[in-house]
Amino acid sequence: MALKLDAMATGLNGIAYLALATVLDSFFGVTTAVQYPVGAFLFLYALGVLAIGTRKEINRTGLTAVIVANALWVVLSLVVLVSGALSPTGVGAVWIVLQSLTVGGFAALQYVGLKRL
Secondary structure (H helix, E strand, C coil): CHHHHHHHHHHHHHHHHHHCHHHHHHHHCCCHHHHHHHHHHHHHHHHHHHHHHCCCCCCHHHHHHHHHHHHHHHHHHHHHHHHCCCCCCHHHHHHHHHHHHHHHHHHHHHHHHHHHC
16 A cells, blocks of 8 residues: 555656646746656656556565665655755755655555565
8 A cells, every 4th residue: 555655646746846847946946957857757666666566466576676765765855955956945945854754654654564575
């Protein structure tokens, strides 16, 4: 279930970055030059997570890869935020933290699921 929720949230996030990049640019303070590739990556990543999450039997290697990728996303998002690599608005900074917490939550739930396999 956590994989499917992850895929849905990630896919919607990717679509939003792609479809609303010009609006989100001023709202989050992150340029479209960043949002378009991130949005495309998130959408494609979501398709991969969905493929893993909809199998009759969850592949342990695939699930582990998703957990590691999610953990890396959390770390890299926070590194980008504190390093000043981007100059997000206050709302953008809060968004980065909130999405990091969400992705970290997915990784934790997926780890629990992995231990149950």
